Amino acid sequence: MNPERSHPPGSRFRSSLRDFFLLTWWQLLNARATALLGLLLFSVFPLGLLMFLFFLGRDMSERTRQYILIGNLVYAFAMNGMLAVGQEVGWQKENAGFDFFATLPISKHALLLSFMTRAVLATFIPGILIMVLVRLFFHISLPFSPLLLPLLLLTAYSMVGAGALIGLYAPDTRAAVYATEFMALLIAYFSPLMVPKEHLPAPLQWTSMVLPTTYAAEAWRLLSRVEIGDPSRLVLDFGVLGGFVLLSFALIEYKFDWRG
């Protein structure tokens, strides 16, 4: 009896990809009963802000409404995933939940990516729902750009990576919940998401430079022509977001307890 490795080295990428899809599906199956609750929970904050915009912002210019709307959507696409994955990873870590997966012949990357992708999917559904509601009820139009999808994916994965890091570094689930909630509030109110950067106090302008949402909102505004700026800024925004994704992945890889 000699099983050796189930996957020959040549097909490692293919088997990792297959494992990733299986694990992501596993994650979705394992959270389906609470999916609707999650959808409601994750939609409350962005929808509340939209209501605020609708009731109090009648005198705002179209551009200001678009500006706030994009900030709101970036929040929906970025923060929900971070909250979801941060708290999930904290829970799994505290309860040795990763031990089961570590005893299966799967790669750490496939598992991590599946956790992150589940959170990203949880982000996209409320995000798209809000985009539809905006068009139907608030009559705010945002020009579409084909670069929007990669931008939203980078936005979501960069913050999901940050959430996973919080979950891994937090000593227990409760600390992970507090840390992710704090981070979400910090980004919502103390970064140039719904307030133009130049209107923020100088210290917050500095701290905003290390938040992926700053670059995501700027890129979306440039793509939608809500903000006029040098198109080369877009390259910088995409590059920084990509850098955040890679950095968070590297830090997760380093911190994530796995075999041995």
Place this chain on the structure above:
Amino acid sequence: MSQEAYLVENLVKIYPKNNVRANDGISLDIRWGEILGLLGPNGAGKTTLVKQLVGLLKPTEGRIRLDGHDVVQDPDIVPHYVAYQGQKMPLLVDITPREAIYYTGRLRGLSPRAARTQTDEFIERLGLHDFARRPMAKLSGGQQRLAHIAMTLVGNRPILILDEPTSGLDPEHRRLVWDLLLESQKQKGTTILLITHNVLEAEQVVERVGIVDHGRLLALDYVGVLKQQVDQRIRLEITAKPGHEEALASALRSFESVRRINELRFRIYLQKSDVSHAVGHILSDALMGWINDYRVVPPTLEDVYFHFGGKEVSVES
């Protein structure tokens, strides 16, 4: 193929936070196709040892070879050989047992068809039908444990490492699990490392046994060989009818080796040659009216366990 499934040499594990030496120089081998039991009290270091065998913990010192592969250098090799069932169950909420078994099989490399076949087989064998499509979080602890056992068995790994696999199961399902494991060993040659507190059940399945305490391996041998090292006397265990215990106690005083285990239970240690006389005596009309139950027990694995340091829970002095 290496001669041994596992070869462990001088394994030391120190938890640096509290400087606890959880494993202290453990060396053992696990042979292909055998069922090896690891016994020991809580906190003896069994789970720490097992977590190193499956690559979840890195040893402080020592070597672990799995079919000749160095587990410390290459822990990724372990899941290709070993299915591990830990004491803690995976955090499963909305996924059903059927899905969890199927996808575990798929993640162990089974084709969709093979995974489906095995899922059906284990649902049938372990009697999971009634709750196979219910979310895991809505199942009882025993039902979750059964699903977890099926998740361990799916994929036919040649080595199974099971940490308290029957914990929380009723006697019928415990028997079912032991039968399934024995069948797997006999028909497929599966190597099984079993960690359990249930010494009486373990005796029915294990071939060799290791006794661990204070992080050390105190004994490792065939059950029969180890039994020869313990008190060879036969135990006559007698339970009194309530209300007659004092009368019975007086009557049993004629046996020098009698011990009172608790209010109603007595134990007499006998040489083989004295057993029939003693049984004849307690079966006499005079005593039978006071006795609820009696058993004649030869040396057991439990005796081996206590002999090598296991802690007995009784009022025996």
